[in-house]
Amino acid sequence: AQTVTQSQPEMSVQEAETVTLSCTYDTSESDYYLFWYKQPPSRQMILVIRQEAYKQQNATENRFSVNFQKAAKSFSLKISDSQLGDAAMYFCAYRSDLTQGGSEKLVFGKGTKLTVNP
Amino acid sequence: EAQVTQNPRYLITVTGKKLTVTCSQNMNHEYMSWYRQDPGLGLRQIYYSMNVEVTDKGDVPEGYKVSRKEKRNFPLILESPSPNQTSLYFCASSPRLAGRKGTQYFGPGTRLLVL
Numbered sequence: 001a002q003t004v005t006q007s008q009p010e011m012s013v014q015e016a017e018t019v020t021l022s023c024t025y026d027t028s029e030s031d032y033y034l035f036w037y038k039q040p041p042s043r044q045m046i047l048v049i050r051q052e053a054y055k056q057q058n059a060t061e062n063r064f065s066v067n068f069q070k071a072a073k074s075f076s077l078k079i080s081d082s083q084l085g086d087a088a089m090y091f092c093a094y095r096s097d098l099t100q101g102g103s104e105k106l107v108f109g110k111g112t113k114l115t116v117n118p
Numbered sequence: 119e120a121q122v123t124q125n126p127r128y129l130i131t132v133t134g135k136k137l138t139v140t141c142s143q144n145m146n147h148e149y150m151s152w153y154r155q156d157p158g159l160g161l162r163q164i165y166y167s168m169n170v171e172v173t174d175k176g177d178v179p180e181g182y183k184v185s186r187k188e189k190r191n192f193p194l195i196l197e198s199p200s201p202n203q204t205s206l207y208f209c210a211s212s213p214r215l216a217g218r219k220g221t222q223y224f225g226p227g228t229r230l231l232v233l
Contacts, residue, residue, distance in 0.1 A: 035221070045208060045224035091160065095222075104149050104168075104212065105176060106222055110160040 002027045004094050006109035013082045014117050020067075021077045021112045023092030031097035034068065034075045035106070040088040048090070051075065053097070079114075087116045120145045122225035124209050130231045131199055139194045139228050141209030148214040150192040151222070154178065154205040161208065167192055168214070199232045206230075 003026045013019035025034070036048040051059045051068050058066050063083075067076045079086055092109040122143045131137055143150065151166040153176075163176030167186040181203055183195040192211075196203060209225040 037224075043206060043227045043229075045210075045227075047221060047223070050221055104151070104166065104214075104222075105163045106151075106153075106161070106210075108160040108162075110158065 002029070002032075002094050002096070002107045004092050004107050004109040006090075006092055006112050008112045009110075010113045010115070012115040012117060013079070015082055015084060017082055018078060018080045019082055019114065021079075021090050021092075021114065023075045023077070023109055025073050025075065025092070025094050025107075027073070027094065029096055033095045033097065034066075035093040035095070036064070036066070036075075036077045037091045037093060037108075038086075038088045039091065039111070040085075045091075049077070082116050084116050084118060087114055089113050120223075122209055122211055122223055124207075124225040124228050126228060127226060128229050130233065132233050133200055134198050136195070136197050137199060137230075138196075139207060139209075139230070141192045141194065141225060142190050143192075143209075143211040143223075144190065145211060145213070145223070146189065147211035147223075148189070149222075150186065150209065150211045151176070152182070152184065152192070152194050153208045153210065155208065155227075156205050164194070164207075199230075201232045204230060204232045 032053045034051045038046045049061045063080045065078045089111045091111045093106045125140045148169045152164040153161040155161045165184040167173045207228045210222040212222040
């Protein structure tokens with residue numbers, strides 16, 4: 001079974017600075033998807049960014065980018081120019097590739113709480 | 119607006135009193151799923167549905183039931199709630215497009231307290 005590990009329970013960053021959240025995962029599959037979700041105090045789960053394992057290029061969404069290292073099974077999230085609204089719990093998640101008969105289930109890490117200091 | 123809705127958002131009940139949490143999506147997604155979120159445990163899947171009348175157990179199905187009679191709705195039923203089912207519940211849906219799509223979109227969550 002796949003597992004996702006977020007080794008940083010809490011992180012903090014100064015406003016306008018850059019922060020990197022770590023995520024590692026364990027799988028024997030070759031094709032899969034990785035996601036970062038943001039959960040602000042409202043508790044809504046908001047998709048931040050997604051990465052397909054078959055793509056070598058790292059995904060980018062505005063101030064959010066990932067460093068995907070497939071061989072190392074690492075998937076870190078970099079937030080540039082941090083804003084107060086970025087303060088939230090961040091979850092890393094894994095999903096199998098359906099074309100290989102995988103499950104649609106998202107496997108989540110336990111989360112990293114990000115604090116942004118003004 | 120494309121969205122997943124859940125009702126109620128907050129619920130306090132007592133042990134053994136049957137309840138239903140509704141979930142509805144307006145995106146014509148085939149796949150729907152229920153998760154529960156507990157401190158220190160992250161999110162865990164309860165049940166999922168690949169399409170109408172097709173449901174299956176996730177990782178923590180004990181004490182829950184689901185049904186999928188219509189594509190847009192996927193209610194979660196607790197027939198005899200117990201205090202260990204106190205949790206934050208999320209419904210999610212995704213399209214089952216061929217191949218490489220299928221990002222899951224989440225509802226706003228339902229906070230349940232069982233006394």
